[in-house]
Amino acid sequence: MRRVAYVSAGVLAVAATGIAVLAQSGSGSESGSDITFLGEPVTAADIAAGKDLYAQSCAACHGAGLEGQPDWKRRLPNGRMPAPPHDETGHTWHHSDRNLFEITKNGVEAVVAGYESDMPAFGAVLTDAEITAVLAYIKSTWPERQRAAQAEVTAQDEGGS
């Protein structure tokens, strides 16, 4: 049921917010931010679009405030782990940009072979630009220490982590 809900929410999100991302990207808005993703600068408009996408595609499991599911360090009855927080209390900021993008687009199994997760691959639901916008929004919420640490991990990522 959770998997169905994930995908359904993601599909619905594309129609509304995906269009918004493209519209904003094409609007010429270059409002600056200090966020980069995969080495490319991210605009404030992209982050705002990412926030909307997050609310529609991710918040149902990862929490509206990026707080994760309750008791997220405890395993679910099916043996899988609950959705972790994406704020500074979680471990998202330990992963490189490339790693986060791969997990979101192709699933956790794309980076850890054989790992079973309730989170589906979003590659059929979100475009690359939308995934980037969501992840840029998440990055924008981190305190400086976590953002700097994640930037270091990204810089050291040489094709596998």
Add this chain to the structure above:
Amino acid sequence: MKMIEPNFRPTRRAVLTAALGIGVLAALPGVARAGTGGANGSLAFDGDALLSAGGTLSTSTDGGATWSERALPGRVLALATHRDRPGRVVAGLAEGGVGFSEDGGATWRVGTAGLPDGAVNAVAIGSRDPDLIYAAIPGDGLYKSEDAGESWTLAMDRPWLDEAERDPLALVSVDLDTGMGGIWIYAGTETGLTRVPDCFCRWQDVQPGNAMDALVAGDAPPPENPLPAGEPVLSLASSPSSPERLYAALPSGLWASRDGGVVWTQIVEESASAVAVHPEDETYVAAIVGDALKLSRDSGMTWTAAAAK
């Protein structure tokens, strides 16, 4: 010294899993020996000093030729030390809590704040931070302390192997980069070896670092020779001087790896229940093999028995 409260208040989770946990512990030779208060069952090097602990703590500073006895804050199920903090000894206690000594085991304090009741059957010290301590509680999970045991928080639930949660029987912090800004924690369980990054994103199998790249490229997978499937891993050791070199004690014997646990070679064919490696010499190994404490100065090719304690 803080005394351990005798009136335990088990959590519902602990109660539900206690029977299974006790059964598993009793079935494992190394743990059972420690649990009966018989021969000492946990090993560690504190600098050149060799420590052997169970019901009492025995220390030897002459390579096992002579031993001295020291008191413990309780029956010990696991030991950990750190190369950069001589004298610090961390002990998982059968009655609950984690014992800390800063003088090689002469005096002890017990840290329990934030730890649930129940035996602590595996402990480790962060390879890059001697104040970062990990403790495993059967039927519960993996806890960590970032202040040398003054306070504890849940780090993560137990590993999931063969369709069930498994208790870590051994823990070791291995100073190998995860690629996520941290290093690995390896755990021996009743059904095999697993590991988790110290950001605690997920327990996962030990795989070659380039396994995913090979999969994507369609290349032949890198060679692997894991530990025997389904066998309990009773003790683990990682050499700080050569962290890719690991040792593991199993009922089938003592095993060694030179590549962070991808390819393992059996170096002793007699049942082993504990292993430790010298912090400055990755070829100097101590192990409990059968009922005897043995030492090797050549990575396990030859062994000598330590003197009786």
